[in-house]
Amino acid sequence: MSTEEKIKKTALSLFLEKGFERTSIRDIALKAKINIALLNYYFRSKENLFNSIFSGLLEKYTPTLNGILGSSLPIEEKIHLYVEEYIDILLENPKLTYFVLSVLHRNPDKITQMKIFQSLYNTGDFSKQFMDEVRKGNIKEVDPTQFFINMLSLITFPFTIKQVIMEKNHMNEDTFKQFMHQRKQVITNMLLLTIKK
């Protein structure tokens, strides 16, 4: 394993364990058994290291999600698949949503935001298909922007308050997973209900 990969892998495990602020570059260097200066050689800063790791994670998953949105499937099927796939991804990476939000709020500059979300929320194809279906009279006249935000909110937000949901409802990791699997159907039904004529 290259030094760069070793740093990334170690840093990811520490960021997941302790969060961004509570993980120091000295912690990372110590655990990865390298010198702190190497962190600055490979990545220019701690923030850059974080963004690099987490952009990698996004790049791993966005093709799947955008593939669904851009496919030629009927809109109902598309929504169903998107919900299922997105929740599966977040079940594997429960902290991903909060990481995205933290990057967003740490870097108020617009370029960073757009770079991340351009790929993540690539709604162009979907909105077009949505409005086509409305025009054809196949689905109810619903604002595609509101609809997409509904879909995103219902899928991602529960993961940002995972601990609260677990505590309030006396869940463990397994029962939370079960709950989120049930939730796939809940969300899909709800979304389809709002567009069904």
Next chain:
Amino acid sequence: MSTEEKIKKTALSLFLEKGFERTSIRDIALKAKINIALLNYYFRSKENLFNSIFSGLLEKYTPTLNGILGSSLPIEEKIHLYVEEYIDILLENPKLTYFVLSVLHRNPDKITQMKIFQSLYNTGDFSKQFMDEVRKGNIKEVDPTQFFINMLSLITFPFTIKQVIMEKNHMNEDTFKQFMHQRKQVITNMLLLTIKK
């Protein structure tokens, strides 16, 4: 104005402007024209200062929201009012949701979490009424926990990605407000649709 109030007020304005990490206690002390040591005298730490400020904000708004949930109104009316009131509160304090999330993820210890969220997500009365209505056959058989998470997600999540929504849809502050006002009806309709028999 007392020193303690002066610190809180100054800190809040800086936290809102630059965020928690980018605001140093030296910044706060300078702007409030007091010594840094005083920050530690009144609040034990920067984290404590933040939590104190923002707990105050929550305490200001939770009675309204819990008042609605705990009232004797019919469930449909309750949902309608809750959505309207919550969105109005967040339109006045757009960063509140992210602040709550950041506290949650910075303090993984459970006691802190519960104290804040105990009041915020006080779902007891609501869930009971919800299940009563299900038993009476007045509404569809829907899991109250899933329903409440749906409601929270649809209301709060858009505020955590406010900048992205604004950029993607070429909005300014005014058009975003307008969008969220429209959203009240979108959410209420959606929620009522899922429970309507």
Next chain:
DNA sequence: GTCTATACGGCGATAGAC
């Protein structure tokens, strides 16, 4: 290009004088 050693200024926090 890869790495070590070291230094710098800023940070949150605190002991102790008044």
Next chain:
DNA sequence: GTCTATCGCCGTATAGAC
């Protein structure tokens, strides 16, 4: 209650060895 002085840690930068 308030302030000075100081501590140890942080992210970052760089000089120089290999």
